[in-house]
Every structure is written in C-alpha cells, then in structure tokens.
Amino acid sequence: MSDVNTTMEHTHAEAHDHAHEAHHENFFTKYLFTMDHKMIAKQFLITGIFWAIIGAFFSVVFRLQLGFPDADLSWLAPVMGRWLTPDGALDPNFYNALITMHGTLLVFFVLTAGLSGTFANFLIPLQIGARDMASPMMNMLSYWFFFLASVIMFVSLFIPDGPAQGGWTAYPPLSYLLGHGMTLWLLSLTFFVASTVLGGLNYITTILNMRTKGMSMFKMPLTIWALFFTAVIGLLSFPVLVAGFILLIFDRSLGTSFYLSDLVVNGQFLDKGTGSPILYEHLFWFLGHPEVYIVILPAMGIVSEVLSVNSKKPVFGYRAMVFSILAITILSFLVWAHHMFVSGMNPFVGSIFVLFTLLIAVPSAIKVFNWIATIWRGNIRLNPQTMYAIGFVSMFISGGLTGIFLGNSTIDIQLHDTYFIVAHFHIVMGVAAFFGMFAGIHHWFPKMFGRYMNRSMAYMHFWVTLIGAYLIFWPMHYMGMAGVPRRYYTFDAFDAFSQFAGMNVFITVVVMIVFAFQILWVANFFYSIFKGRKVKESNPWGATTLEWTTPVNPGHGNWPGEIPEVYRWPYDYNKNGHEFIPQTVPMEEGELEHEETPAPEKVS
Amino acid sequence: MSELSLNMQSHEEKQLFARSFALWIALGAILMMFAGLTSAYIVKKADSGTWTNFTIPGIFYISTLVIILSSVTMFGAQRAFRKGWMAGYRNLLLATLALGALFLALQIEGWMQLKAQGIDMVEEISGAFFYVISGAHAAHILGGIVILLIMILKISRRIKKQNTEAYLTSARKLNVTLMASYWHFIGFLWVYIFLFLLYNHN
Ligand code: HEM
Ligand SMILES: [Cu+2]
Numbered sequence: 001m002s003d004v005n006t007t008m009e010h011t012h013a014e015a016h017d018h019a020h021e022a023h024h025e026n027f028f029t030k031y032l033f034t035m036d037h038k039m040i041a042k043q044f045l046i047t048g049i050f051w052a053i054i055g056a057f058f059s060v061v062f063r064l065q066l067g068f069p070d071a072d073l074s075w076l077a078p079v080m081g082r083w084l085t086p087d088g089a090l091d092p093n094f095y096n097a098l099i100t101m102h103g104t105l106l107v108f109f110v111l112t113a114g115l116s117g118t119f120a121n122f123l124i125p126l127q128i129g130a131r132d133m134a135s136p137m138m139n140m141l142s143y144w145f146f147f148l149a150s151v152i153m154f155v156s157l158f159i160p161d162g163p164a165q166g167g168w169t170a171y172p173p174l175s176y177l178l179g180h181g182m183t184l185w186l187l188s189l190t191f192f193v194a195s196t197v198l199g200g201l202n203y204i205t206t207i208l209n210m211r212t213k214g215m216s217m218f219k220m221p222l223t224i225w226a227l228f229f230t231a232v233i234g235l236l237s238f239p240v241l242v243a244g245f246i247l248l249i250f251d252r253s254l255g256t257s258f259y260l261s262d263l264v265v266n267g268q269f270l271d272k273g274t275g276s277p278i279l280y281e282h283l284f285w286f287l288g289h290p291e292v293y294i295v296i297l298p299a300m301g302i303v304s305e306v307l308s309v310n311s312k313k314p315v316f317g318y319r320a321m322v323f324s325i326l327a328i329t330i331l332s333f334l335v336w337a338h339h340m341f342v343s344g345m346n347p348f349v350g351s352i353f354v355l356f357t358l359l360i361a362v363p364s365a366i367k368v369f370n371w372i373a374t375i376w377r378g379n380i381r382l383n384p385q386t387m388y389a390i391g392f393v394s395m396f397i398s399g400g401l402t403g404i405f406l407g408n409s410t411i412d413i414q415l416h417d418t419y420f421i422v423a424h425f426h427i428v429m430g431v432a433a434f435f436g437m438f439a440g441i442h443h444w445f446p447k448m449f450g451r452y453m454n455r456s457m458a459y460m461h462f463w464v465t466l467i468g469a470y471l472i473f474w475p476m477h478y479m480g481m482a483g484v485p486r487r488y489y490t491f492d493a494f495d496a497f498s499q500f501a502g503m504n505v506f507i508t509v510v511v512m513i514v515f516a517f518q519i520l521w522v523a524n525f526f527y528s529i530f531k532g533r534k535v536k537e538s539n540p541w542g543a544t545t546l547e548w549t550t551p552v553n554p555g556h557g558n559w560p561g562e563i564p565e566v567y568r569w570p571y572d573y574n575k576n577g578h579e580f581i582p583q584t585v586p587m588e589e590g591e592l593e594h595e596e597t598p599a600p601e602k603v604s
Numbered sequence: 605m606s607e608l609s610l611n612m613q614s615h616e617e618k619q620l621f622a623r624s625f626a627l628w629i630a631l632g633a634i635l636m637m638f639a640g641l642t643s644a645y646i647v648k649k650a651d652s653g654t655w656t657n658f659t660i661p662g663i664f665y666i667s668t669l670v671i672i673l674s675s676v677t678m679f680g681a682q683r684a685f686r687k688g689w690m691a692g693y694r695n696l697l698l699a700t701l702a703l704g705a706l707f708l709a710l711q712i713e714g715w716m717q718l719k720a721q722g723i724d725m726v727e728e729i730s731g732a733f734f735y736v737i738s739g740a741h742a743a744h745i746l747g748g749i750v751i752l753l754i755m756i757l758k759i760s761r762r763i764k765k766q767n768t769e770a771y772l773t774s775a776r777k778l779n780v781t782l783m784a785s786y787w788h789f790i791g792f793l794w795v796y797i798f799l800f801l802l803y804n805h806n
Binding site: 130134135138197200201202204205206208209210235236237238240241243244246247250254255256257258273275276279282283286563 | 615618619621622623625626629630632633634635636637638639640641643644647648651653654725726727729732733736740
C-alpha cells in the first residue's frame, strides 16, 4: 500500500521501456532487481535448483546413516564438519536436522517456490496474453522475500547448535525445546509466507484482470487454471500457518504456553501450565494438507498441457479437469485432520474426515482418467517432456492408491508415522511433482532460454529416476506395514527390524545412484542454457497457446507488436485436417467449437 | 501515438484496475490469519478447566468508539478528495491519523489495566489469547498509520503547488480509495474482534 504511488510511476517508466526494448538496462536491473516476469521466473527456478541440490544431498547423508550405521563418514568432514562425531559417525541431533532441512527445503523452497514461482511467473502473462504481471513491483518483492527466507535458512545451517531439528512440521513441545536453529527456521518461513502471499495475490489478480481480448476463462490453458487455484489455496491457508507460528513464537520467546502443558524434560520438571500441542497440529495441518495440493496442482496443469501438445490430441474432458481442480481446492480444506487420527480426536469427528479424505479420490481419479484418455490413441511424440509427464501419471496413481489406505482411520492408526507414510508422500507428492517440474522445464526451456536441453541425457535421467524412485520407495511400504517408524536415527536396538538391514543398504545404494543422475540433469540444464542447440522456429512443439506466438527470445513486454487476440480454446489439435490450430486463428465460417456437436443431418 | 503505445496504455489501465482487486484479496488473506487465531481461541476454550475468566476493561469500549469515529472521518476525507477540496481532505486525514493514534494509546492502556487485574500473558492462556489477537490487530493499525502519514505528506506538498486539477489522475484517486478501504477494513476488523472477545471471554 505504502508504495502505490511509486509503483505507478514505475509502470509508466516501464511502458517506455517496452517501447524501446532494453534500453537503459544494466546488469543489476536486468538480472537482479528485474521486474520482468520471465526473469523473475528464472530467478525462482535457479534458486529452487540450488536448494534442491542441497536438500537432496542431505537425504543422501541421512540415507548413508540408515543404510550403513557403522560406516566411517569422516571423509565427509570437509562439508559436514561438526555434524560428525570424532569417530566419523553422524551426530544424532544432526540426523534430525538433516531430515528437517530436507523436508522443509523440498516441500517449501523447491516444490512450492521453485515450482509455482517459476511457472506462475513465466506462464501466466505469456499464456493469457499480458505484457507482464498486474504488479511487477510486487512480483519482484515476492522473489526478494523468498531470497531473504533462503538466506536466513542458509545461515541457520552454520550456527553452532545447528539448524532446526523438529521435523518439517515443527510440532511442539519438541520445537519449543530447540535452540536458535528453530528461531531462524520460524523467521525464514515467515518471510517465505510473505513471498507466497505476494506472489499469489499477483497471480490471481493477473489472471482475472489482465487477459487479452477473447481470452475468456474457459479459453485458458489448464496450466493457468491449475496455477490459479494453487494461488487461491495458498492465500487461504498460509495466513493460518502464520497464526500458528505467531503462537509458537510467543511460546518460545515470550513465555506463554499456548501449546505447552506441564513437561518433564531430562528429568527436569517445566511448569508450563495448560496449553495444548494439538492446537498447533490443527493450525499446521490446516495449511499442511492444502500445501500438498499447492505442490501438486501446478504439476498437474503442466502435465495436462504437455500430454495434449505431444499427443496432438485435445485434452480429454477440459471442463471436467477444471471442475476437478475446483473440487480438489474445496476438499483440500476439509481433510486436514487425517494427519491427526492418532491425536485422540473423537472417533465421530474422525469419521467425517475419513469421508472427505476419501472423496478427494474422486476428482483425482477423474484427472487420471482424463490424462490417460488424452494420450490414448494419440500421435504421441515420446520426447523427454512427454516421458516425464507419463512418469508423473504413473507416480500419482501409485501414491494415490496408498493414500486411500491411509484415509481410513482404522488402517492409518497402524500405519501412522511409519515408513508407509514416507513411501506414500514421496511417491504421490515428491517424485510426482518433480516429474511435473521436469516436464515443464523441458517443454518451456526453448521459450525461457532460446535453446533446447540435451535429449539423450534427459532420457537417461528419466529412466534412472523413474525406476530408482520405485526401487527406493516401494520397499518402504512393507517396512511401514511391519511397523518401522519414520524419523529414527538408527534401528540397531530393535530386533524386530533387523530383517530390514539389507533392505536399508539396498535403498541407500539406489539413492546414491539416483542422486548422481540428478546431478547429471542439473549439468544438462546449465550446459544447455549456454551451449544447447539453438531454437530456430518460434513454435517448436507445434502448440496452440499464446506463448509460442512471441519471438524466440521475447523481450520485456513479450510481444513486439500488439498483443494477439484469441479466438478459440487452447486444445484445437487434430481438427479439420490440421495438426494444430493456434488460439490466434479466427474460427472459420461454419467451424464448430470443440464442445458443439454437429447438427444432425436432415433426413428427408 | 503509435499502435504500440496505445496497446501499452490499455495494459496500464488493466493494471490500475487490478490494483484494487489485489487489495481485496490481500484483505482476505489478513482475515484468514485472524480466523486462524480466533479458531484456535475457540478450540482452546472448549478445553474445559484451563480457562480463567476475566472482565474486559471498560476502556476497550472507548477505543472501539474511537476507531469507528476514525472511519467516519476517513469517509469525510474521501468525499473531500472527490470534490477536489484538498485542504479539507488533508485535515480530515490528520483527524483520522489522530484518532488512529489515540486508538493505539487506548489499547495500550487497556492492556495495562488487564495486567493489573492479574491477567498476564505467561500465567493465563485466556489472557495470552487476548493480548496476541488484539496485539496482532494493533500491528495492522500501525501499518495503516504509516500509510496515512505517507498520504498526508504527499498531499501537503501538493497543496502548496496549487494545481489540484492536474493532480486528480485516476491513479491517485485509486490510491485514496485503496487507503480508505484498508482503513475501514482494519476498523471493522477490530469491531469483529472486540465482539468476538466480548462474547467468548468467559
Ligand atoms: C487419494 C488421495 C490421498 C489420500 C486419501 C491421502 C491420505 C493421506 C493420509 C491419511 C495421510 C496421513 C498419514 C499419517 O500421517 O498417518 C497422508 C499423508 C501425506 N500425504 Fe496423502 N493422501 C492422498 C493424496 C496425496 C497427495 C496428492 C499428496 C501430495 C501431492 C499427498 C501428500 C501427503 C503428505 C506430504 C503426507 C505426509 C505428511 C507428513 O506426515 O509429513 N497425499 N495422506
Ligand atoms: Cu493430507
């Protein structure tokens, strides 16, 4: 609010900028404090990749601990330093720090900011036909809040008592007892929420107000629909997380006890009164569950788009897709307590949450059916982005099925906090969302950087990741069913779990291989930015959407001339003898819209 | 004007309209945060045996009146601005600012009285909720006061230059509307919070 006037002056200055392309731009205004949505998208992407490497590296380290608890890790001392005990074992507290950082970084920094931040920024103006976001200034701030959150989280890795160790969910009372790492974690995530809210405000406003002529809501690509509802979910749920954090910060720093009741810690009695940790669980999961859809919806949108373009068939059931996303959005706010079946809630309340949880399977299944129907008998081009998109569908089905097990409270009480949960959410959310992200990056890389990524490396990466992910997570279902709890530093002390020692070794070995191939992908990404094959045509995939009507390297303002007008929906593939008909091509005389059925022929 | 800049013009008009839209969504987000806090309050209160009753100091009734009054002066400021009466606009903004500051002072006084009753944040969870919710609201008033200050400075500089006609661009009109919407919103937010606390504190 306070800077509304200055923003206005800025947009005037910018309008000028569009006209005479990239005039007074220097390094700082072009790459750092840029307001061009395309550059901001790249900033989100590259920051996301940075965190993905760190988060994945952490997982390799804690998998080493699980697979080889007796191994001497002192060779890691140069990077891990204090986190190792003198005899080269991983310090148990730092094991907790590693899983906490792994979860936080991947869920929030990579699959929320890195995924939504990248594709919402890049695609919204380009696909709806706008020169930029509604507020480029707010957009820039959104990135810089994310950057600030990143810096704080990064610093927390190096402080003496280590980063946060309370799990990505930061449940009290544990999170109350932790040191400065936890304080920085809360601070960082507060800035992160500020970034998400600013971004989300902008995405929604832009989609509703900045569309080009002819772009009615039901002519928007599914990517835009998905990003739209993602932003809606974020705006409704992240502020509630902030409410939860405020109370936690008060408990930690100002002596209140919203979440704390009388505690005995290390034999010491802490007189804490009458708070309730369950309160935090409610506030956290009111965000936490919608958050998993914030992660997956953008990937779903990308997959719909990629599958349709590359099988040269219209998306099957476009409106059903839109209404499924809407249904998921609504239901995602009504299921949070399925993470709390063992918190002692009233079984009747629990059964209501079971009902809503199982209902989510309906729109999810509709979407899966529609993806398969989209590629069914299509003229499929198995380029990397299509492979990744198919990988997404495979993962989503596998993980969605285990979700239905967990949604039944009677089964969940057995499986809660075991490796079954780890398997469920890594397959359905972690790996699936990554596949969506890979698909999106390969598909829009030519538009982002004017070059192609290397295909052979991509195929290798795809197959190793797909097979590797199943090898890593599939066995975890069995471990979970046998009762192996998650978040344990070691299982040495439990005879019941010794049968899985070999399995743990196997998983760890696969993790290392898969990690190596992720590095290969990152290498491919950066190599291709500078050295990839150059893009010559403006529409290399034969797609219908507006971003492919811009020049190969669109400048600030996206279209050199006027913004094109839109006449048709985005999925006119294989119609009237054309492989594809761009949205900018007017309807022919007598041509039917995709939803109209031809008038019945007159029978004489 | 070339084709190109004509096109840009409409892009800016869209951006202008979008701005008020964005404010409403932002207010929705703020509302969600308070919904989170008040739901936590209700859930915790239902937990029997842990809630200490207290009386809400009378001063909060006065502060509620003050913040409602500040909305009235803000309406006046909007009207004056629309009519082009810039001095009136500025004076009414100043009045709003004064009432906003008074509101904050009364809130602080109210918290002290509550504390004097023996309801403090550390000992009593009922009190802790009261302080946190009304405190979070006060932070939003503080933000509103900063915005008011900026707008007052802007208009004061302009009044000296004496060309109000040219000053009344649609962007500036919009800014005044946005400022006012925010101010009314946080005023009514307090009324909601106050009624909520009034009906739920015992
Ligand atoms: C058919 C739909 C789904 C159902 C019925 C379902 C059900 C559940 C249930 C009941 C739990 C709690 C298990 C426990 O902790 O005891 C759970 C955990 C989880 N689910 Fe799902 N799920 C579904 C789909 C998804 C999707 C699509 C995502 C993400 C994109 C997802 C992400 C997660 C995550 C991250 C957790 C674990 C959080 C944690 O404890 O750290 N689920 N799921
Ligand atoms: Cu959930």
